[in-house]
Amino acid sequence: MSEHDEDVALEEASLVYTGGLSPQDWSVLAREVMDRLGRERGWRGVELYLLSYGNLTLDYDVASKTFSSSSGGALAVSARVWLGEVVGSAIECVHDKATLEQLLLSAEEKARTGSPGAFPTTPSPGTSMPTDAWRGATDFSRAHLCAERIVKDVLPPGVVVQALVVKQECTGALSLRSDGFEAFRRTHQEAAFLRCETSRGAVVDAVPLPLVTAPIRARLADAVAALEGPAKKADRALPLVLRPLVAAPLVAGLAWLLRGDIATATPALVRAVGRKLFPSLLTVEDDPLNPRGLQRRQLDDEGRPTRVLRLVDEGRLVGFLHSEETAARLGVEPGGRGLRDLAHPATPTALNLCILPREDTLPADYTELVARVENFSTMPTPGTVSLIAGGWEVRDGRRVHRVEPLELELPVLETFRSLRGVGSDLAFFPSAEGCGTPTLVLPPPGG
Numbered sequence: 001m002s003e004h005d006e007d008v009a010l011e012e013a014s015l016v017y018t019g020g021l022s023p024q025d026w027s028v029l030a031r032e033v034m035d036r037l038g039r040e041r042g043w044r045g046v047e048l049y050l051l052s053y054g055n056l057t058l059d060y061d062v063a064s065k066t067f068s069s070s071s072g073g074a075l076a077v078s079a080r081v082w083l084g085e086v087v088g089s090a091i092e093c094v095h096d097k098a099t100l101e102q103l104l105l106s107a108e109e110k111a112r113t114g115s116p117g118a119f120p121t122t123p124s125p126g127t128s129m130p131t132d133a134w135r136g137a138t139d140f141s142r143a144h145l146c147a148e149r150i151v152k153d154v155l156p157p158g159v160v161v162q163a164l165v166v167k168q169e170c171t172g173a174l175s176l177r178s179d180g181f182e183a184f185r186r187t188h189q190e191a192a193f194l195r196c197e198t199s200r201g202a203v204v205d206a207v208p209l210p211l212v213t214a215p216i217r218a219r220l221a222d223a224v225a226a227l228e229g230p231a232k233k234a235d236r237a238l239p240l241v242l243r244p245l246v247a248a249p250l251v252a253g254l255a256w257l258l259r260g261d262i263a264t265a266t267p268a269l270v271r272a273v274g275r276k277l278f279p280s281l282l283t284v285e286d287d288p289l290n291p292r293g294l295q296r297r298q299l300d301d302e303g304r305p306t307r308v309l310r311l312v313d314e315g316r317l318v319g320f321l322h323s324e325e326t327a328a329r330l331g332v333e334p335g336g337r338g339l340r341d342l343a344h345p346a347t348p349t350a351l352n353l354c355i356l357p358r359e360d361t362l363p364a365d366y367t368e369l370v371a372r373v374e375n376f377s378t379m380p381t382p383g384t385v386s387l388i389a390g391g392w393e394v395r396d397g398r399r400v401h402r403v404e405p406l407e408l409e410l411p412v413l414e415t416f417r418s419l420r421g422v423g424s425d426l427a428f429f430p431s432a433e434g435c436g437t438p439t440l441v442l443p444p445p446g447g
Contacts, residue, residue: 017054017073017074017075017095018052018095018134019075019095019096022129022131022132023129023131023134023172023174023184024129024131025131026050026174027174027176029100030048030100030174031176033097033100033101033104034046034048034104034176034178037101037104038178041108043081043082043108044083044084044085044119045082045119045177045178045179046080046082046177046178047119047120047175047176047177047178048174048175048176048177049077049078049079049173049174049175049176049342050075050076050077050094050173050175050176051075051076051077051078051171051172051173051342052073052074052134052135052172052173053073053074053135053170053171053172054071054072054073054135054137054138054169054170054171055071055072055073055138055167055168055169055170056070056139056140056143056167056168057069057070057071057165057166057167058140058144058147058166058167059163059164059165060144060147060148060151060164061164062151062155062161062164065151067144067147069140071138071140074093075094075095075134076091076093076094076342077092077093077094077103078091078342079091079103079104079106079107080107081104081108081110081111082111082117082119083108083111083112085116085117086111086114086115086117087111087115087116088107088108088110088112088113088114089107089110089114090103090104090107090110091103091342091343092106118325118328119179120177120181120346121324122181122302122303122324123181124180124181124182124183125183125299125305127182127183127184127185127299127303128184129182130184133172134172134174134186135170135171135172135186135187135188136170136186136188137170138168138170139168142168143168144166146166146190146192146211147166147192149211150164150192150194150211151164153213153217154194154211154213154216154217154220155220156217156220156224156225159196159220159224160196160197160198161194161195161196161197162197162202163193163194163195164192164193164194165192165193166190166191166192166193166209167189167190167191167193168188168189168190169187169188169189169190170187170188170189171186171187171189172184172185172186173185173186173187173301175301175303181303183299183301185297185299185301190208190209190210191207191208191209191430192206192207192209192211193206193430193431194206194220195374198224198227198228198371199227199228200227200228200373200390200404200405201373201374201388201405202373203220203223203224203227203371203372203373203374204372204374205219205220205431206429206430206431207430208294208428208430215427219244219245222243222370222371223245223371224371226370226371226391226392226402227371227373227402227405229402230401230402231390231401231403232393232401232402232404233403233404234393234403234406235367235393235403236444236445236446237444238365238366238367238393239363239365239366239367239441239442239443239444240366240367240369240441240442240444240445241362241363241367241368241369241394241439241441241442242369242389242439242440242441242442243368243369243370243391243425243439244425244426244427244439245370245371245372245427246369246370246372246387246389246391247437247438247439247440248372248427248429248431248432249372249378249379249385249387250385250387250410250412250415250437251354251355251432251435251436251437252432252433252435253378253384253385253410253412254353254355254412254416255286255321255350255433255435256379256412257269257383257412257413258284258311258312258320258350258353259320259321259326259347259348259350260320260321260322260326260327261323261326261347262320263320263326263330264326264329269317269413270330272317273317273318273319274316274317275317276315276316276317277312277315277316277317277417278312278315278316278419279315279418279419279420280314280315281315281358281360281419281420281421281422282312282314282315282355282416282419282422283310283312283313283314283355283356284310284311284312284353284355284356285308285309285310285311285353285354285356286308286309286311286337286350286351286352286353286354287308287309287351287352287354288306288307288336288351288352289306289308290352290354292352292426292428292436293351293352293354293428293434293436294352294430294434295351295352295434297336297351299336300323300334300337300338300346301338301339301340301346302323302324302334302346304324304336304338305336306336306351307335307336309321309335309337319332319335320348321335321349321350321353322334322335322338322348323337323338323339323346323347324338324346325338325345326348337349337350350433350434350435351434352428352434352435352436353433353434353435354426354428354435354436354437355422355436355437355438355440356422356426357422357423357424357425357426357438358421358422358423358424359423360420360421360423360441361421362397362421362423362439362441363441364395364396364397365395365396366394366441367391367392367393367394367403367406368391368393368394368399369390369391369406370389370390370391371389371390371391371405372388372389373390373405374388375387383411383412383413384409384410384411385408385409385410385412385415386407386408386409386410387406387407387410388405388406388407388408389405389406389408390402390403390404390405390406391403419440419441419442420441420442420443421439421440422438423439423440423441424438424439425438425439426438
């Protein structure tokens, strides 16, 4: 799903869910309430995270050319209150001063039976508080036109579409702390999700909006063609070539492995920093302003500037994605990857993590996997990616016949340690945590 935190259209946005108050108004009101209660009740510290959101989901029935839609929004607030070294949290929809006070008192009550937690120390980034709307507006007409364009310009002839869903979400997030910290950001996210039925299972794909039709049209047509028609069992002695659609969940698994919270629980991985853990052909980068990526962020949710992070450099493990907390535990700089939601404080999160493309030569003979068949979970066991994928047997560089879908269980660390090649066809995927990957070449699956 594409996400941008700048230049969000506000023409039709309103203050309907925020009590008629702008972000600046809420900043003044919330700070007065938390400062007063904090003094009166002896709190060590307070944090508020106010999220104004509006969302729209449009389900388009391709067969009947009809649709249904749903939309909604709210101002939801997460509060954390520190009593000494312990912290309590509470979440509620808030619309005025009284409900905000009640939320903070609920968080105080939770703190009485809470667990230890460090108070954040990030300096305030000094972002300006808007005096107008919190966020942009969802656009039903835009979503409907997008669905019709996908039907016209993307779907292969005769394909059976089980689901075509367009989603939009607009948010405005205000973070405040009793130590003076203050930050605000807007986002606008849009994506289209497709589920197409074939005789060998469902193909699922997703594309960010605004839509660029050519790549998704070619990718979807290739995937459907690979799963329809006569097929033979795959030769498990041949190396595997995973095209980007198939490789994407594997790269999302790598992003998970390179999170600071996972690293702190894996001492052997931390000890490998600075060592050549992977083949030289693997370089992994997370660029918050990558022009081809799905997100654009200048600050994380802890108020730290984002920057380009090279996590693996020609096989050498350089570091991890960090929030303020995980960076402190390892004694390193955070790097601006602390992202949060209402229910949880900031956790390490990739923005546009990708494997940097190369132009490695493919082997003469291989199994080419171009279609990922839907399964319930791509990581049912932490650290292992589960894939079902179909495609073609290739001999002397030519496709000779389809292969029946292969079921693959790929341990993330071991799989990337055995990587044999990286292509040049980098693509980013909303369905894979926004990660990007080119074609990947792996050794034969054996068995």
